[in-house]
Amino acid sequence: MINAIIEYCATNRGIVIILVAALVLIGIWSIQNVPLDAIPDLSDPQVIVYTEWPGRSPNLVEDQITYPIVSAMLAAPRVSVVRGTSDYGFSYVTVIFEEGTDIYWGRTRVLEYMSKITGKLPEGVAPTLGPDATGVGWAFQYALVDRTGKNNLAQLRSFNDWFLRYWLESVPGVAEVAVVGGFVKQYQVNVDPNKLLAFNLPLHKVMDVIRNSNSEVGGRVVEFTGKEYLVRGRGYIQAVADIESLPVGSDGNGTPILVKDVAHVQLGPDMRRGIAELNGEGEVTGGIVVVRYGQNVMDVIQRVKEKLKEIEPSLPEGVELVITYDRSDLIQRSIDTLKHTLIEELVIVSLVILIFLWHIPSATIPIVTIPIAVTLSFIPMYGMGISSNIMSLGGIAIAIGAMVDAAIVVVEQTHKKLEHWEAEGKPGSATRVIIDAVKEVGGPSFFSLLVIAVSFMPIFALQYQEGRLFKPLAFTKNFSMAIAAVLAITLDPALRLLFMRTKEFDLRP
Template identity: 65%
Template sequence: MIEKIIEGSARNKFLVFLMVIFLGAWGLWALKNTPLDAIPDLSDVQVIIYTPWMGRNPTIIEDQVTYPIVTTMISAPRVKSVRGFSDFGYSYVYIIFEDGTDIYWARSRVLEYLNQASGRLPSGVTPTLGPDASGVGWVFQYALIDESRKYDLAQLRSLQDWYLRYQIGSVEGVAEVASVGGFVRQYQVNLDPNKLAAYRLPVKSVIDAIRMSNNDVGGRSVELSGAEYMVRGRGYIRSIKDIETVTVGGDRGTPILVRDIASVSLGPDMRRGIAELDGKGEVVGGIVVMRHGENALNLIDRVKQKIKEIEPALPSGVKIVSTYDRSDLILRSIATLKEKLIEESLIVSLVIVIFLFH
């Protein structure tokens, strides 16, 4: 058999050279386009449904949110298993699909079945899909450091949430940039129960009044002296004073304002964890999650390049420090692979030469 292959190759030199050129070109293309990663992706094809319902205990979350979603998703096509998890204020549902299922086909099926479950969920509860990433998508992490000590954790978190997260999220191949650490700033209205009882105001009426006051409305246009003016009502809350002057009721013709029954201040949202760097104190950071099927090494390079573009625009004294970078592990794995391939090639070549001498 081997003799026939050698004889056929000797007679058809052109086809042999053509095949060698084709295989060489194919190898070069694969070398440049094959996704490189040091951690094999052995995770299942899964879609995560995340549903927040703040202030509710796990039992209510399980009965009114997790259970309706789970019972709806078990009938979706190519679903292998459905796992539900209820926490304080949050519901997580993991839909595991059969191996080989396209992730975006699976996500579209989950959205279809989620529409069926929406009618069984409480009012105001909105489920959302998790990022289109795999279990090994955590490829890069950074921290914001203020060397000047001019900015507190709340200001750094605002910088991360309203600037850095969107800038890095625009990089091709990034599925999500998750913020960690710091404090999320919020307006806090601390009600006085004695004043509420004195004015006979329920808490729900105060909540509804503040929610309805935070809104812009549009009106018609008015034509005057050949010019057209657009009428609109501006009502977005922009400061503590705007909340304090919201009317929540009336007492004998006198409006009752929020400042009459509560104190309003800026404060941090409740948090369930912190981020610390090298034992030097708390920091604010971000986790870059890679989209499913992307090249991890190329993605990390693009993220680093984006960070270099962002750094000149950061406030004075604020720096971005890398805390986890998988590219180092990938490059060391590639170096080890190259070393072993060269060693094996030399050994095989030596063995072939020895056999040819015989």
């Protein structure tokens, strides 16, 4: 079978070279479109369920929220581990699925099982799913700084919450923008218990009035002089005075008792349990951009930067947007380092081949084979969704030295056969001598490269984080070796007939 392939490729050199050239173009396209990252994603397939229950103790949150959710998630299919964390006012439940589970399938299952316990949770509690991202989704971070003093932290936080965050979340590939720092503005009603007692009003009456008054209602239409007028009840609270003027009851004379009669209303910051600070210069507000699962991190970060440039004129006067973390720098440095390493390896291996073969046309064949094999290795990488990172490119770097083994063996074998052929008076055709020489060592060389590739097969037995770390290296190493083995019995015979009989560049004594 291998001899037949060698025979066909040697006699149909033009077809082979054209096909390889077409594959090289596909490989170049794959290089340009393969996802880029610094390291492989080591995260488990997981879904996070986040629930808020303000003001409740961790013990109560554990009993009423965390335990029911954890119990329900244990019955979901393909779930391997469920972890629950209860804190003051909120609950986190992390559902980890088996290896290879599609994250969106897992999110659907979590929603399905959450629907079964919705009625068992406390009234007003609504669990939500975390972003469809992984542990390495944190890729970009920014801060809003106002050195002029025109905007305080509460105003910057409001701008971040209601405008900037939604602009960035509209960028394709962004799963979430988590806002940090600053003060969340709230209306604070400080009730005087003595005044409540004097007016004989319960506290819940004040709470119910404020809660129910913050709404709008709509009626039908009324017609006057041939025109229709909409009937609306406008009650949304927009200022402190709106709350102060709400009636909560009446005294014995029928005089309305207003909120301002029993409480002091003011604008103030919500309670916070952390701050965001920039380089020790003071507090700021900012955001963390989380990249969606399976997206090209470099492309998403680039789109985020373009969006920030687009909205920069819309920032409040005196506000500056400072980038505090940008993973694209790390990715670019990592890729550049490996790129330079690959180029150095290509140059060194090429020089070694040239020195030992001492025949430029013959050395050209393995030298050309190396970049072609490296380029073609990116085609299966792109097809399998393997990102270009330290480990995957490291696999190609490891394989470079072994890629040319078969080509060098065949070159030496062909030279020996040609020398014998010339010593015997050149009987027959030189083309036939070259083809027969390639056939003699083509099969063993092909299988020797495959044996090297097979030696990495045990790596595929690794699981969990170890497997996710080393499998990209094993994949790319095997891709490179397998492609080099195929080129050894297809492209090499075709090129050998073109270069082997060239005498002008024979540097051997």
